[in-house]
Amino acid sequence: MRSVFPATLKGLAAGLARGDFTSVDLTQHYLARIAALDPRLNSFISVYPERALAAAAGADAARARGANGPLLGIPYANKDIFCAAGTRTSCASRMLDSFIAPYDATVVERLTAAGMVMSGKTNMDEFAMGSSNETSYYGPTRNPWNLDCVPGGSSGGSAAAVAARLAPAATGTDTGGSIRLPAAFCGISGIKPTYGRVSRYGMIAFASSLDQGGPMALSAEDLALMLNAMCGFDGRDSTSAPRADEDFTRELDAPLRGLRIGLPREFFDAALDPAVGSCLEQALAVLRRLGAECREISLASTAYAIPAYYILSSAECSSNLSRYDGVRFGHRCADPANLEDLYTRSRAEGFGAEVKRRILVGTYALSAGYYAAYYAKAQRLRRLIKEDFQAAFADVDLIAGPTAPSVAFRLGQKAADPVQMYLSDIYTTAVNLAGLPAASIPAGFVNELPVGLQLIGNYFSEAKVLNVAHRFQGETDWHQHTPSWIGST
Amino acid sequence: MQWEPVIGLEIHVQLATVSKIFSGASTKYGTAPNTQACAIDLGLPGVLPVVNARAIEMAILFGLAINARIASSSVFARKNYFYPDLPKGYQISQYEHPIVADGYLDLPRADGSLKRISIRRAHLEEDAGKSVHDLFPGATGVDLNRAGTPLLEVVSEPDLATALEAVQYMRAIHTLVRFIGICDGNMQEGSFRCDANVSVRPVGSEALGTRAEIKNLNSFRFIERAINYEIERQTELLENGRNVVQETRLYDPDRDETRSMRNKEDAHDYRYFPDPDLLPIRINTDEINAARARLPELPASRRIRYVSEFGLSEEDADSLSGERTVCEYFEALAQACGDPTQAANWVVGELFAAVRREGIDFSAVRVGPAALAQLLLRIRGRTISNTTAKLLFKVMWNGWDGTVDELIAGSDLQQVSDTDEISKLIAAVIADSPQQVAQYRAGKEKIFGYFVGQVMRRSGGKADPQQLNVLLKSALSVRDN
Structure with missing residues (x-):
């Protein structure tokens, strides 16, 4: 394939501004790559060529009238959890296979306003419940680095699409690691912003108190550009943070001299693959060379993050998914005999095994007589975890560690053992419970599979997190590697 | 049990x-x-x-x-x-x-x-x-x-x-x-x-x-x-x-x-x-204080006050205090006419009847408290009788846009309190009703109302009822030997 297009949002914006190519050229290029390569990856659930080309032509026309902007006319892939008016928004569930969203999510509205062109909707774990993209009704997405491996989940379709250069950037959502884990497994950059930064309106809920949308791209700088467009107070989301808009690119080049980085003892434990550990050691050495000082810290309560996370997220999902009852939209069973039958069969047929498991766990945890032992206790743990992080941030500016205990595992390897699967998120869920911002960026390879470095910041310190990530990427080229079979862009 | x-x-x-x-x-x-x-x-x-x-x-x-x-x-x-x-x-x-x-x-x-x-x-x-x-x-x-x-x-x-x-x-x-x-x-x-x-x-x-x-x-x-x-x-x-x-x-x-x-x-x-x-x-x-400042005096408190302060009956106090538009109307009327009892009687009587008759909400009454107060003041000043006032109230309700005094002047409904004129009418009624006079004088005092009605009718409703009462009593008690 032709190799005239730069890889990053930054590069594409410059090319569009110079007139090296048009948005229509660019959109056609990515649509062609999707058509050629995605049959092997299965990273998209739906592709919208006509809609995308029309939007691209609109962007070109706007540019001809003098409009400009860092994202104008650049295609992106949208996780199939964000409603986009007139498109199927399935959440990778049979339940919503027939659901055409009648409205735009705030994130979609904002990216459209910034001039971005949505090429299609990406594959994911069903209702974002999963760490491998294997729970999708539309079949698993494959990891571009090794097609026998999982891309991570739940935003695995977005991560694989960006890693295979089927889109220069994508949206993701992160409830317990769903942006960071696939970013790590696919060797791209992703950031989960502070809870409340990105509006959840139109983003189909999994666990409302934990869900947070964010960008996935090829560099920290691109994350900053896309985050600029995605963030902002939204009166339609009561949990949206009432803060002024900021420019996340403003501190990208700031020096790291004197930066205090905390390394949680609990993140470098026996669960961590030693080969991944040594990649991280080298990454930390890069940061030290840039002037940062690393010190060991303790986040003792994070040992309880996984159980607390699975109780709380399952409790919320059991309620959030009650609306899928076959009455108003979504899957309805054929010829229901009565109301009970309508409910039972519609839900039995519409939901996959993992979603059912979580609904059952959540329903149990909220039941009379069990609420105190499970839900209330998990809320207390959540508070302790938050307090641990707050205590740590009294002494450090940033926390660094692995995104995942290992590199991408093989398809089917953990599918039969939910607890093993849940442990993939051992270093990510605590961040969601605390509501903090965290990024995952490429930091090396083990067995030709990417390793992710996780950078966790204090509340609303995305600019700092991206600054460290950007400086790291200035010294390394892990984020520029591409799987050999996908060809150059 | x-x-x-x-x-x-x-x-x-x-x-x-x-x-x-x-x-x-x-x-x-x-x-x-x-x-x-x-x-x-x-x-x-x-x-x-x-x-x-x-x-x-x-x-x-x-x-x-x-x-x-x-x-x-x-x-x-x-x-x-x-x-x-x-x-x-x-x-x-x-x-x-x-x-x-x-x-x-x-x-x-x-x-x-x-x-x-x-x-x-x-x-x-x-x-x-x-x-x-x-x-x-x-x-x-x-x-x-x-x-x-x-x-x-x-x-x-x-x-x-x-x-x-x-x-x-x-x-x-x-x-x-x-x-x-x-x-x-x-x-x-x-x-x-x-x-x-x-x-x-x-x-x-x-x-x-x-x-x-x-x-x-x-x-x-x-x-x-x-x-x-x-x-x-x-x-x-x-x-x-x-x-x-x-x-x-x-x-x-x-x-x-x-x-x-x-x-x-x-x-x-x-x-x-x-x-x-x-x-x-x-x-x-x-926010709580701001809400408190907006909170009106409540029905229970008004009911008690209407009895203790205005001397109304429990029953009237009850029917005037339950609705905000009613009690605001009543209080404005009582203040403007200076007589809470009279104001209460009119609201409970004429206004409630009119509202019921037309099936409207009290907030839609067509005579405001200021205009009605003018009418009530003319009753107390004996310019018009209560009966006349009720007639005039109907005119006002149906859309009189002048003052109450203009209405009274224009309607020729000023109360007749001229003793001679009333006496003449009484004499004529007595002359025309020998049977009833005899019954009354035989002790059937209930028939008194008949004479009042006759005189009132001949005066076109304008005779001052108090004067009529006094003069009629004395006229009937005088035996014409």
């Missing part, structure tokens, strides 16, 4: 907001099915609730009106259950932390003393939609226009001892919520309805008996009948040595009985938990 009933009410007050509690859709009643259900009311994937600030203000106002505690932080919780007209599969309500707690209302007893009814809590919640069972053969229709309509659920302690007392309490809440303008009180449209918890126990016992909950009572008459039926049913069970089952029952007004709907075994486990889509409602002292 003697039994006594113990009754508590859960009253659902539909708040009179323009839009729904968590969406911008209209709350208007009676529109075509599903025309007022937006994406949020439909529970579409991805939508989120945003609380209506007016609903919170109204809950605060109610809390202040019942002397309750307004929670500085209260929490919306999800009540989870499946039903076709419950779009999200949960109702957003309040559970552990209601916005209003520990209030009370004092009900006047027949002997003038007060009975205090404690109100445990009042919490905000959204209404569900409606299932329509009779429109489509073999299927149920769902109308979600009502889904998301704001409700304030007012939960009393089991302080009510009789069905009548329950009705009196419910009427008092009904009056109160309309008075402070948070509910239109329309019971036919379901804006005001209640569930009654009823149990009986041996007189003197402290422990509560097993209760039954009677659902969805939407008229004062039904409440009274349903509770009385339920008391009788439970008493009979207990007297026959049987037990009352804890259950939910439905009142059937056609058969005048309650029927079991579901019992404790199949009661729902609602799995309440704090709604993660909504932040706790924080209310600070400033």
Whole structure:
């Protein structure tokens, strides 16, 4: 394939501004790559060529009238959890296979306003419940680095699409690691912003108190550009943070001299693959060379993050998914005999095994007589975890560690053992419970599979997190590697 | 054994907001099915609730009106259950932390003393939609226009001892919520309805008996009948040595009985938990003070004042204090005419009659208190009689746009208080009615009214009634020998 297009949002914006190519050229290029390569990856659930080309032509026309902007006319892939008016928004569930969203999510509205062109909707774990993209009704997405491996989940379709250069950037959502884990497994950059930064309106809920949308791209700088467009107070989301808009690119080049980085003892434990550990050691050495000082810290309560996370997220999902009852939209069973039958069969047929498991766990945890032992206790743990992080941030500016205990595992390897699967998120869920911002960026390879470095910041310190990530990427080229079979862009 | 009933009410007050509690859709009643259900009311994937600030203000106002505690932080919780007209599969309500707690209302007893009814809590919640069972053969229709309509659920302690007392309490809440303008009180449209918890126990016992909950009572008459039926049913069970089952029952007004709907075994486990889509409602002292400043003087206080300060009868005080437009009218009229008793008589008499006759709301009366005060002052100044004033009131009601004095002058209705003229008319009537004069003089004093009527008619209604009385008495007592 032709190799005239730069890889990053930054590069594409410059090319569009110079007139090296048009948005229509660019959109056609990515649509062609999707058509050629995605049959092997299965990273998209739906592709919208006509809609995308029309939007691209609109962007070109706007540019001809003098409009400009860092994202104008650049295609992106949208996780199939964000409603986009007139498109199927399935959440990778049979339940919503027939659901055409009648409205735009705030994130979609904002990216459209910034001039971005949505090429299609990406594959994911069903209702974002999963760490491998294997729970999708539309079949698993494959990891571009090794097609026998999982891309991570739940935003695995977005991560694989960006890693295979089927889109220069994508949206993701992160409830317990769903942006960071696939970013790590696919060797791209992703950031989960502070809870409340990105509006959840139109983003189909999994666990409302934990869900947070964010960008996935090829560099920290691109994350900053896309985050600029995605963030902002939204009166339609009561949990949206009432803060002024900021420019996340403003501190990208700031020096790291004197930066205090905390390394949680609990993140470098026996669960961590030693080969991944040594990649991280080298990454930390890069940061030290840039002037940062690393010190060991303790986040003792994070040992309880996984159980607390699975109780709380399952409790919320059991309620959030009650609306899928076959009455108003979504899957309805054929010829229901009565109301009970309508409910039972519609839900039995519409939901996959993992979603059912979580609904059952959540329903149990909220039941009379069990609420105190499970839900209330998990809320207390959540508070302790938050307090641990707050205590740590009294002494450090940033926390660094692995995104995942290992590199991408093989398809089917953990599918039969939910607890093993849940442990993939051992270093990510605590961040969601605390509501903090965290990024995952490429930091090396083990067995030709990417390793992710996780950078966790204090509340609303995305600019700092991206600054460290950007400086790291200035010294390394892990984020520029591409799987050999996908060809150059 | 003697039994006594113990009754508590859960009253659902539909708040009179323009839009729904968590969406911008209209709350208007009676529109075509599903025309007022937006994406949020439909529970579409991805939508989120945003609380209506007016609903919170109204809950605060109610809390202040019942002397309750307004929670500085209260929490919306999800009540989870499946039903076709419950779009999200949960109702957003309040559970552990209601916005209003520990209030009370004092009900006047027949002997003038007060009975205090404690109100445990009042919490905000959204209404569900409606299932329509009779429109489509073999299927149920769902109308979600009502889904998301704001409700304030007012939960009393089991302080009510009789069905009548329950009705009196419910009427008092009904009056109160309309008075402070948070509910239109329309019971036919379901804006005001209640569930009654009823149990009986041996007189003197402290422990509560097993209760039954009677659902969805939407008229004062039904409440009274349903509770009385339920008391009788439970008493009979207990007297026959049987037990009352804890259950939910439905009142059937056609058969005048309650029927079991579901019992404790199949009661729902609602799995309440704090709604993660909504932040706790924080209310600070400033907001409470601002609401307090907006709170009008309430019916109970006005009723007492009308008796003690204005010397009105209990009955008049009661009928003048229940509605905000009425008491504001009455107080303005009393002040302008300077005679509260006269003002009360006119409001309770002429104005209420006119409003009833035309079937309009009191707020739509067509004679303002200032104009009416002019008329009342002319009665007291003896320019016109009370009878004449009532005629003139009708003219004013039908659209007189001049002053009262112009009306009196133009109508030639000034009262005749000229003694000679009245005496002449009396003489003529006496001359024309020898039979009646004889009867009167024979002791049939009731016939006096006949003479008054005759003279009044011949004066065209203008004779001063007091003078007429005196002159007629003396004329009739003089025997013409």
